[in-house]
Amino acid sequence: MARFNDLLSLGILKDDPEVRYNKPEDDPTREPVMVNFKMIMIRGIRHFGAVSERMKLDAPIVLTTNPSIMNEIREWKKGDVVLLKGTLASMDAVRRTKCPECGEVEKLSESLVYINPIFVMKMYQGMDAKEAQEFLKSCAEISNRITILGTVFDKPNLYTTRAGQRIVNYKLEAERKYRIKGDYETHRKDYVIVKSYGKIADSDSAALKEGSEVLIEGMLQVRQYQETAVCPKCGKEHTVIRSKTEIIPYSTEYLQIDRPIKTEKTEAAPC
């Protein structure tokens, strides 16, 4: 299967970038090993079947282990306006949460979906929040765009919300055409939830099943939700806020249907 995963974004840094090093702070030979930040993007939400006509802000995670991109990004500051081209990637991550009752630190596993930048450029700095948001609005067409080719991993699920909105969601499996530095050699696939609305949801529901191949043009949505965690030490329940990055298609092309998904590939990696 061909591989295609192309993301374009013009956005604003939500916070200063967070830098992780290979050695402690007092070691002058330390080098950065990972840089990440949240990037605020804007999208109109009427074009792909949603009821609302609002503009919406989302702030997905941008994460890199590439030395030259890390060096550029680590100089950036909160509020900088940046242009980025990259791919959407995923990894198994661990989130630490503290029990409010007894203070026990619990590790919650999650599938982290993030942007892997390939090209970055700072365009403006020093705008105040209002100026930056006005600027972002004028760039809504290119602020949050993704084109991705993948395979429907599980059975698409159609449901209707109380407001009458029809939604289909499914997990997409996308093959990676590159290797991310620091990631497992064998990690060659990314997984992300796709959520379609309205007419696209209707046709997705009719056309897609496990193993279908799709070419999606869409946008990223970051959704926060609450989850109940049970503390392994004191056994009490507490609420954890988690977030999920999903793709909202505005166009889905159905390439091939009924292809078994679990087939092992023998094809050699290109890099």
Ligand SMILES: [Zn+2]
């Ligand atoms: Zn506890």
